[in-house]
Amino acid sequence: MFSSSIPISSEGGDSSFQNNVPDPVTSGKELPTFKFALDRSEGRVMDGSFGKEATVVQLPISKGLAGVSMRLEPGVMRELHWHATAAEWAFVTEGRVRTSVIDPYGCAETNDFAPGDIWYFPRGHGHVIQALGDRPCHFILVFDNGYFSEFGTFSITDWLGHAPPELLAKNFGLPASMFANIPKEEVYFAKGKIPPEIAPAPLQGWKTPPLTHKYSLLSQKPFDVFKGGLEWRVDGSQFPISTTMTGVVLDMEPGALRELHWHPNAAEWQYLLGGEVRVTLFGSHGRWRQETLAEGDVAYIPQGFGHSIESISGERARILIVFNSGHYQTINLSQWIAGNSLDVLATNFAQDPSLFEKFPHREVFLTK
Numbered sequence: 001m002f003s004s005s006i007p008i009s010s011e012g013g014d015s016s017f018q019n020n021v022p023d024p025v026t027s028g029k030e031l032p033t034f035k036f037a038l039d040r041s042e043g044r045v046m047d048g049s050f051g052k053e054a055t056v057v058q059l060p061i062s063k064g065l066a067g068v069s070m071r072l073e074p075g076v077m078r079e080l081h082w083h084a085t086a087a088e089w090a091f092v093t094e095g096r097v098r099t100s101v102i103d104p105y106g107c108a109e110t111n112d113f114a115p116g117d118i119w120y121f122p123r124g125h126g127h128v129i130q131a132l133g134d135r136p137c138h139f140i141l142v143f144d145n146g147y148f149s150e151f152g153t154f155s156i157t158d159w160l161g162h163a164p165p166e167l168l169a170k171n172f173g174l175p176a177s178m179f180a181n182i183p184k185e186e187v188y189f190a191k192g193k194i195p196p197e198i199a200p201a202p203l204q205g206w207k208t209p210p211l212t213h214k215y216s217l218l219s220q221k222p223f224d225v226f227k228g229g230l231e232w233r234v235d236g237s238q239f240p241i242s243t244t245m246t247g248v249v250l251d252m253e254p255g256a257l258r259e260l261h262w263h264p265n266a267a268e269w270q271y272l273l274g275g276e277v278r279v280t281l282f283g284s285h286g287r288w289r290q291e292t293l294a295e296g297d298v299a300y301i302p303q304g305f306g307h308s309i310e311s312i313s314g315e316r317a318r319i320l321i322v323f324n325s326g327h328y329q330t331i332n333l334s335q336w337i338a339g340n341s342l343d344v345l346a347t348n349f350a351q352d353p354s355l356f357e358k359f360p361h362r363e364v365f366l367t368k
């Protein structure tokens with residue numbers, strides 16, 4: 001009569017949630033912290049370039065998503081690498097960036113990015129990231145696995161530097177002596193000249209994939225406009241290659257509120273681009289917790305947990321929000337209430353039905 005099989009969702013969310021097993025990190029008496037000061041952390045630094053990460057090591061609650069704040073000086077590249085444990089979703093905040101990515105069908109794409117642009121690299125596809133022009137660039141990388149570590153990925157110098165030269169010689173049909181001077185340890189950040197403005201063709205010539213890896217998010221019209229702010233949103237329906245992740249940028253006027261809501265199908269990773277916000281998390285069993293985010297701070301909302309975001313400083317807040325599902329879903333409290341009858345609401349709260357006449361009869365989403 002009872003099925004012994006455990007339903008496992010094919011994408012999104014936290015693995016423990018999908019397995020219907022309580023997560024020890026979020027099932028205690030108190031909710032743990034869900035904030036990490038990413039840009040104030042140390043990370044990996046080379047001159048002015050850096051990579052700072054937020055994974056389950058820095059933020060134990062963040063099992064479904066990890067993130068990296070990366071800055072590259074002019075002429076610096078994040079070397080050729082891949083990671084099959086997580087897809088990579090990125091948002092450019094400053095400067096210009098060039099990426100090249102290879103897919104399993106031999107198609108390669110090179111794209112140039114400016115602030116407000118995003119990229120998506122599927123799990124395991126090899127890529128390289130370069131600063132373009134004579135100014136540094138900065139971008140936020142988000143991964144659909146909290147256990148991902150940027151410092152445990154597969155880098156090309158790490159591999160070739162530790163492969164026997166005879167093996168490489170045979171592989172490429174070249175003398176082993178040609179591999180004598182390649183780096184012996186992982187380079188991670190490689191520094192060279194500023195790349196040409198027009199991207200040079202790959203060795204095989206241009207052979208581009210059917211789906212592009214680039215989407216210009218902030219040059220689109222906002223997805224929605226509210227009293228108190230703007231929302232840009234991109235999921236797999238606008239950006240088809242991005243099958244496992246969705247991104248949102250919220251601009252919030254001082255005092256604006258992204259209303260109480262939850263996401264049925266995904267965990268949420270937040271990075272504050274500007275201003276100051278207060279995030280309130282509701283974790284069932286009377287548990288709730290608030291965190292205040294300043295610019296460069298990260299927060300994480302486990303799949304299905306109730307939450308809200310308020311812009312609390314005198315300036316506009318801008319927040320980057322990334323979900324580990326390619327399908328955006330939200331249920332907002334005002335919408336839920338509006339989907340029930342006065343009779344149900346009156347009984348549930350032991351109030352006179354007339355009270356609920358005054359509630360919004362449609363979704364609020366963002367208000368002030």
Ligand code: MN
Pocket residue numbers: 081082083088127
């Ligand atoms: Mn990467």
Ligand code: MN
Pocket residue numbers: 261262263268301307
């Ligand atoms: Mn949310």
